[in-house]
Amino acid sequence: MSRDIVAVGVLALSLAACENSREKAIKKISQDEEIIKKAGAAVNEVVRNSPDCGVAKPLLQEAYQRIQEARQQVSAPATQATLDALKAQVDRVASACP
Numbered sequence: 001m002s003r004d005i006v007a008v009g010v011l012a013l014s015l016a017a018c019e020n021s022r023e024k025a026i027k028k029i030s031q032d033e034e035i036i037k038k039a040g041a042a043v044n045e046v047v048r049n050s051p052d053c054g055v056a057k058p059l060l061q062e063a064y065q066r067i068q069e070a071r072q073q074v075s076a077p078a079t080q081a082t083l084d085a086l087k088a089q090v091d092r093v094a095s096a097c098p
Contacts, residue, residue: 032074036082039066043086046093053097060097063090 042063049055067087071080 028075032076032079035070035073036079039063039070039083039086042066043089046090050093050096056093057097060090060094 042059043066046056046059046063049059064087067083067090071083074080074083
């Protein structure tokens with residue numbers, strides 16, 4: 001009987017540990033998403049103003065800075081690929097507006 005109680009206790013602790021790690025992963029993904037949104041907003045501002053280089057050029061530095069800050073704060077590998085894509089968009093505008 002006591003062996004069954006111990007087994008149930010171990011099972012309950014194992015399930016709690018799995019649940020806890022899942023919650024941590026979800027929380028980290030949510031944090032990464034918020035960081036990406038901030039960088040994405042700066043990049044969108046650059047892309048939106050790309051037809052007018054006079055407006056877009058001053059926005060480039062902020063977009064690059066936000067991307068760099070995001071790189072230091074995020075952890076998911078897929079997030080780095082997203083930041084690479086955002087940087088490529090800014091690079092295109094930077095090359096079009098020398």
